[in-house]
Amino acid sequence: MNVKGNTVLITGGATGIGLALVKEFVETGNEVIICSRRMNKLDEAKKLFPSIHTRQFDLALPVHREALYNWIKTDFPKLNILINNAGIQRAIDFRKGIETIMTIDNEIAINLEAPVQLCAYFIPLLLTQKEAAIINITSGLGFIPSVAMPVYSATKAALHSFSITLRRQLKDTSIKVFEIIPPMVDTDLDKGERKKRGQTYFGITPEQTAQESFEAFQKDEYEFAVGEAKNFQAGAKQNFEEHFDRMNKFFK
Numbered sequence: 001m002n003v004k005g006n007t008v009l010i011t012g013g014a015t016g017i018g019l020a021l022v023k024e025f026v027e028t029g030n031e032v033i034i035c036s037r038r039m040n041k042l043d044e045a046k047k048l049f050p051s052i053h054t055r056q057f058d059l060a061l062p063v064h065r066e067a068l069y070n071w072i073k074t075d076f077p078k079l080n081i082l083i084n085n086a087g088i089q090r091a092i093d094f095r096k097g098i099e100t101i102m103t104i105d106n107e108i109a110i111n112l113e114a115p116v117q118l119c120a121y122f123i124p125l126l127l128t129q130k131e132a133a134i135i136n137i138t139s140g141l142g143f144i145p146s147v148a149m150p151v152y153s154a155t156k157a158a159l160h161s162f163s164i165t166l167r168r169q170l171k172d173t174s175i176k177v178f179e180i181i182p183p184m185v186d187t188d189l190d191k192g193e194r195k196k197r198g199q200t201y202f203g204i205t206p207e208q209t210a211q212e213s214f215e216a217f218q219k220d221e222y223e224f225a226v227g228e229a230k231n232f233q234a235g236a237k238q239n240f241e242e243h244f245d246r247m248n249k250f251f252k
């Protein structure tokens with residue numbers, strides 16, 4: 001993938017891995033647009049990178065996904081890279097019953113429904129560009145799930161599966177489909193819980209994650225596991241290709 005001269009939308013781009021990706025794309029000469037819920041974080045990101053475009057959207061809400069698409073289509077019709085990065089992570093104990101999942105933040109809506117729906121909105125626009133890409137940020141936990149974070153792990157496994165099928169559907173088009181699989185990264189994602197569990201190691205830096213991902217984009221490494229996540233990916237993949245090809249042999 002050419003990493004210069006693109007117009008890039010990074011969801012959840014005001015913090016963590018998203019913000020580190022903003023830095024890579026801005027410094028390499030790309031027009032960057034980000035969105036998320038907290039205005040103060042968007043403003044802080046804009047201060048760091050004055051050329052970026054920011055707007056508040058809550059991607060848990062279908063109407064906001066549609067509004068995001070309409071804004072981009074009108075104001076940035078050259079958009080050619082969509083990065084589905086926004087996400088949340090929750091520890092959920094199903095032995096405690098229904099209350100346990102009745103939280104305001106809905107992992108399924110943010111981590112899975114939003115990327116799937118944004119792909120559906122943006123693919124017709126991306127197909128009009130000479131070169132385009134969709135980049136989904138999954139997780140090592142999508143390959144080897146965490147019992148403490150069952151819904152999170154399931155959303156990332158589902159997004160991994162979706163990335164494979166989308167890549168196959170789009171293989172004869174201008175759109176390349178990438179999946180970045182981070183290991184544990186030291187961001188605000190679930191940091192409170194990690195501290196409560198007594199963790200002292202919080203993972204690699206978001207900057208390292210973004211730098212290695214950026215190299216993978218340039219080499220067209222479509223499914224790229226960062227650092228320790230490589231072990232998760234390999235462990236879950238024995239004979240996968242053979243099964244996948246057999247399962248999908250009638251797909252045209």
Ligand SMILES: NC(=O)c1ccc[n+]([C@@H]2O[C@H](COP(=O)([O-])OP(=O)(O)OC[C@H]3O[C@@H](n4cnc5c(N)ncnc54)[C@H](OP(=O)(O)O)[C@@H]3O)[C@@H](O)[C@H]2O)c1
Nearest residue numbers: 012015016017036037038059060086087139184185187189
């Ligand atoms: N950190 C890790 O260990 C790790 C490991 C593997 C994968 N990942 C994945 O990497 C991605 C980025 O996470 P991160 O670690 O960089 O954590 P982060 O700093 O918390 O970033 C997540 C971003 O998503 C945004 N977001 C959350 N809910 C949203 C919503 N409803 N609408 C719009 N934006 C929303 C957040 O902003 P607002 O709260 O302001 O909306 C935040 O900027 C996530 O998909 C995560 O699952 C992280």
